[in-house]
Amino acid sequence: MPITPEQSVWFAETFTKMVDNVEQAVLGKNHVIELVLSAMISEGHILLEDFPGTGKTSLARAVSQTVDGTSSRIQFTPDLLPGDVTGITVYDQKKGEFEFHNGPIFANVVLADEINRASAKTQSALLEVMEEGRVTVDGNSRPVGLPFLVIATQNPIEQAGTYRLPEAQLDRFMIKTSLGYPDRAATVRILEATADVKQDLAPVVTPQVLLGMSDLARQAYVNPLLFDYISSIVEATRTATQVRMGASVRGARALTKAAKTWAVAHGRTYVTPDDVKLLAEPVLSHRLVLDAEAEFDGVTANAVVAQIVLDIVPPARNDLV
Template sequence: MTPTPPARTPVALTPEQSDWFATTFAMMVDNVEQVVLGKRHVIELAFTAMVSEGHLLLEDFPGTGKTSLARAMSQTVQGVSTRIQFTPDLLPGDVTGITVYDQKTGEFEFHSGPIFANVVLADEINRASPKTQSALLEAMEEGNVTVDGVTRATGVPFLVIATQNPIEQAGTYRLPEAQLDRFMMKASLGYPDLAATIRILEGTAAIRQDLSPVITPQALVSMSDIARGVFVNPLVYDYIGRLVEATRDARQVRMGVSVRGARALTKAAKTWAVAHGRVFVTPDDVKALAEQVLAHRMVLDPEAEFDGVTASAVIGQILLDVVPPSRSDLA
């Protein structure tokens, strides 16, 4: 376990806070990488989303380690993880929980659903009906669930890792744009490289069921507080704003990135910066996360999709076209 985080100051981050954050973040990633081999960048993205109080959408093939990632992250932060297998017959109450009448006490008793956890794996979310999918929305946005008029808080910290299969689309319900916008990031684990595959086959990296915790949930909340205090130069805010506006003006795009997307990119860039030892955000931090944070929020023109244009390619071109502030401007 790492030592207690240094106390937050209301004005600016101290070098001690920045060093503690970067060291702890690296330790968390190292811990999970014992289970999810060769995917350090995706693990960093997942923890960035968690610390930034966002959620992660993984569009990936079956058997790539999505469940292992969720379980390892929850163990790393000494939290509780749950898994919801979304199916066409899944009901909203199966996610949030239901109120049951207890004949012995003569009172109604709430039976909590799997949404009450620190890390929730929503597996194949696009297989459930839109009504059930929407049961996640309040929890993802507000961190609480309302059942029968009573609001109850979910876990703290709280991260939803939703998955969907990009290949098999029969019998699925496409996530609406409003729901996609609730996810801070969209990423893909993908298959392990040859070296990691060989290590798995040789047994030198056997899947471990239990990982030692690195921090407590309360310490992770402190990390979120620290990330909020990272300095953002007005020119970097302007750069983020120009990137978002460019997504709305691109000719291949029917609907660009919302204000929520711009805020998500700012929050994620703050976490990314301090995780790499800086107390301020640079344009490179924004560039490093732009595709994962912005691409899934865009709706492409049907003709552009027919021509093979992807949202990631549009973001890549926008990053080339929109000039970032120079180091001298930021100094």
């Protein structure tokens, strides 16, 4: 059933309230907050490549408080084991039976801090839960609950003692972005109100309302010409001369889902080419593997996607009506 204009207006108003609420704790990062909340509503996950002290933990906590959910933080280190993430089964001598103790992954918003510092075995423990929303331990499968958002971070500077995320893991993240340092105006606001930057926020929506927003976003209209436009962009990432491996079908689906949510969040019942163009870089760039020569020449995946978006002519608005 298509989303109605009245529903899109309610959705946009609620989305704006959520963004404004989170921005009380993370000043001057409106666009990044919109990306994070869009990913959560689209049932995706976020990868933040950022420097220390940019507010990643504050962002995760603020998002969970805004949706009246639970949050947890996992500090990834080389000695972290898969059971430290998912939980373990322990034998209770009094009861004479095994009991499962939930790991920190059982939360609505999970901050996986410096994920590339853990071994590949521990990183892979996130694969199933990020894709399917459930954890399997000792043959028993347990859902982590909904909504569920993983915000993983990695430091772009320090590479010693890190394990590069494999392509299969990167492909599980809907969006890769960066908080970055605040601009001067935001920094001044932070310094002027150091004691007043809110750590505890009032909830704006319940988890059930957020799930309802996810259902509404899926009903946004996408013209068949836009499906072809998205397919053209994804295919172009595979044939670009600087690229060894392009975006997958999962990347195309992620771009479509994110564009639907973005459209409704901005008061529309339909997706436009501008929605696709705006989201192409954060959704697709981390899925590309550049060849060695291109990397040596300083080419970035963001630049490749940006050029592809410039080269491919989108469908005209008159054709989309």
